[in-house]
Amino acid sequence: MEELKNNKEYQRELFDRLKKSISLKKEEECFGVCLNSALWWLIDQPDPKLSYMKRLISGTCPFLKGPDSRKKSGCVKMLWDVVKKCRRARTLIRFECVESLHGFVYPILQGDKLYGYIGTCYTKRDVSGQVVDIFAAFTDVIVREVQKELELSKLYETIRPRAIALSTVHTVHRLIGSTLDMNELLPRVARLSLQIIRANRCSIKLVDYTRKLLLPKVTIDLREKKSRLKKVKIGRWSPGKAVKYGRPIRDKNHMATPLIDEDVIGVITLYDKVDKKPFTSFDQEIMSTLSEQAVIAIKNAQLYKEQEKLTVGVIKSLASIVSTRAKGIYLPRASFLRIANLIGQKMRMSNRELKEIEYAVLLHDAGQLVVPDEVLTKPAKLTGREYSLVKEHPIMCAEILKPMKALKGVVLLILHHHENYDGSGYPKGLKRDQIPLGARIMGAVSAFEAMIVKRPYRTTRSIGAAIEEIKANSGTQFDPKVVQALSEIVNRQDIRSMLAKERYGGHK
Amino acid sequence: MADTNKVFQSDLHLKIIKFFHENQASLDTPRGVSTWVHKDRAIVKKALEELVEMKVLVAHRSTSTTGYSYTRSAKTISKIEKLLKKRRSV
16 A cells, blocks of 8 residues: 555656756757647656546647537547557657557557556648657656656655764764763763753653662753653553553553663653654664663763772772871861862863862872871971981872873872972972862861961961961962952851861860 | 844845745854855855854854754744745845
8 A cells, every 4th residue: 555655656746857858848849840839748646547638638629629529529538549459568659649540559568567648630741750768768867857856856865864863862962971960861861862852841761670660860851841850660551551561551631762782771751842743663773772872981981980089089098097096187078179179160170180189189188198207297397307308298198099000190290299389398399280180279278277277387377377388388289260269268158167167276 | 033124234244144034953163054055155154143143043062063053933034034035026
């Protein structure tokens, strides 16, 4: 049935193009001279009815415009018979009509398939066989040209939307593959799904096999409808069924596509298309491809998170080793991590750079592991040799952390966090922008920390006094921009509360 | 949406809008769009950003690339539909 419909459509389009064909018009003009200004007609069906022939011929032949209906029907019948003969023979048929006029009918073929006829009458009696052969050859070329044009246009119509869809899928792949942060990834997948399927709502749920539940992770509704994040049992509703059976579940107004790795890890459900039409198999195809890419991205993000947890675990273990080694000296608290992070944010540092600062703050004094206990805990002023030992701790720390390739950026911050802005620091005597920004931030924060935390060799200062001291050294020991940011952040109520809670400084 | 003179300020802007209007589910990079409209990528990128500013297109930015898609605003889409029809009839 579908094939028949396609054939009819193809036939209609073929004749539409033939009627508009400039080459065919030129052929008519050229052969018009040889054939004595003949009348031309196109029959756009392989098996025309008599009534069709009547309509076609009455409109063209001047002899049939009169009132003589007997003559008219005789002529039409004769031509109809010629067309039938041509259909059987599939070759050019010459004829002489009731008015003793001459003509011929030529079939329009494509392989074995007959689409219609091109015909002419009112031609010269003595048209040579060679002219007729040339006409047939010319007509074949024109028909083939039009058929090729039509096929090319059909191919373009079929391939172009698929090429655009492929390009869209490729772009989606690039967009979702560029983040390893799950909190960023899932909303992005939801937004892109809404965009490419033109739906109004998208929900992503991940599977919790221990509880046999689908846990909602993100729901976006472009109609700004408030939507509750609901847990769904595996096997219930379309999302649950898609997970249970591991295949897409499509209904008129929603479509659930499972996220399949080795097992089903989740489901993307789309609701209500913008044009209010039902979801199609093409939508399903696109979403299946998108979900395959989303699974890879989710797995990568989960893996990255695991790796990050491992790194942070190692860093925290190292930090606690350092703190047990020198109790009361090394103890970075959440407040200092927060202050360093906020300064970094003010200085427009990237998330990766902020993480590096966090790790560096946690580990910055790990090099003190190699400094003797009596030096670390000495309540009096250090001797020159003792101070030299302490000054070596950034280098020692860098050496300890060097084998951990993932901490390359962190090592650099630790190595230079005792450099001074004017070049008077250690270990390399770097100045200004030569010192990594993270290290400049760490320098100011660790000095602030050292002043307000109880040390064996000096008494603590108030927060205000510590900030004043740091300001006094702005431009010499510290980067003025960092000092400015630090003094602003320390004055924030939440930071003051945090510091007070952690009992630093003893006063607000 | 910005005023229509601005939206259709050049043939390229018109071509890009027509592409996204006819393929509303499409999401593409400047390289992809430049293939569909047969123009240089740098020029296309500039026009895409201008259309984002005019709220005709939406930019999906990531560290590696930016994807552009058609607006979701039904009001803007119907306005563009009318404008395109008007242009076709001229």
